[in-house]
Amino acid sequence: MNTVQRNAKGAATKLHTMPGDKGMFFVLGIDAATWTVITPNLNELRNFKRLIDIGKSKTITLKEKPISASVWCGMFSGKLLEEHKHESYVVNGEIVKREDIKVDFIWDVLEREGKKVKALNVPFVVPPYSFNVDFKPVGFGLPTNEKEWNEELERVTEETKFLMDEKPDVLIAVYTCLDRIQHFHWGEDYVVEWYKRMDDKIGELIFDSGFLECDNKLIVISDHGFCSFGDAKVQTLPEYTKEGKLKGDHHEDAFLVTVNVDYEIERPQDVFFAIKEDFY
Ligand SMILES: [Zn+2]
Numbered sequence: 001m002n003t004v005q006r007n008a009k010g011a012a013t014k015l016h017t018m019p020g021d022k023g024m025f026f027v028l029g030i031d032a033a034t035w036t037v038i039t040p041n042l043n044e045l046r047n048f049k050r051l052i053d054i055g056k057s058k059t060i061t062l063k064e065k066p067i068s069a070s071v072w073c074g075m076f077s078g079k080l081l082e083e084h085k086h087e088s089y090v091v092n093g094e095i096v097k098r099e100d101i102k103v104d105f106i107w108d109v110l111e112r113e114g115k116k117v118k119a120l121n122v123p124f125v126v127p128p129y130s131f132n133v134d135f136k137p138v139g140f141g142l143p144t145n146e147k148e149w150n151e152e153l154e155r156v157t158e159e160t161k162f163l164m165d166e167k168p169d170v171l172i173a174v175y176t177c178l179d180r181i182q183h184f185h186w187g188e189d190y191v192v193e194w195y196k197r198m199d200d201k202i203g204e205l206i207f208d209s210g211f212l213e214c215d216n217k218l219i220v221i222s223d224h225g226f227c228s229f230g231d232a233k234v235q236t237l238p239e240y241t242k243e244g245k246l247k248g249d250h251h252e253d254a255f256l257v258t259v260n261v262d263y264e265i266e267r268p269q270d271v272f273f274a275i276k277e278d279f280y
Helices: 035-041 046-054 068-077 106-112 146-165 177-185 189-208 270-278
Strands: 004-006 012-014 025-030 056-061 117-122 129-131 170-175 217-221 225-228 248-251 253-259
Touching (some): 025 270, 068 106, 106 270
Parallel strands (some): 025 170
């Protein structure tokens, strides 16, 4: 059993891991994280670099459309679009809810097996879905300006740290802000600034916490990559929105790094099977 004690300042201090103890399986989702920004900026993205150095990294080229709702849904249900049939946040003018999607997610499956699973801010629906966590998403899950992007980055980070200290068997947490930032600012240095902020948070969650010093498993993954608006094969939003003209859109090449995960992840659905296999 990993034990955590809070010191006087409230910071978690890891004490020890008993032999034979099973670690935590942590999936950190970063909506729209893309190699085309990460690779050329690795000198400044210190924690992405550390992750890539110690883990296995690859590009996942989606065979399905790079639609966030559908890809996140498939990632945590193990099902293809033809099976889960959930492609859009809104259908016939109605917001699609969790209950409308007729699948079991990994948290449903494992909870029935008596495992402790926490999921935070998973954007297969809007507002993003949380499981066993009381969390109110920022900006209805569609943060639109710098204030909301900062707020999401901070609040998801703080809640994730809190949940890590509770030592669930599986923890899933997702940041959505990079997707929004890239839609509005693709091609600007501003995007790289945000990857640096994300990099700092990865440092706090993965490295400062000592997470990888124990027998823990990690997947850091995006649902799709990004490209300039005109280069996208699938247009996911109208070019002109009430927040302004869009500069970027989704690309089919998604980001993946794993640490201590043997299961070969070739497509988003494999994340479900990688976690499931770990418990059977
Ligand atoms: Zn997305």
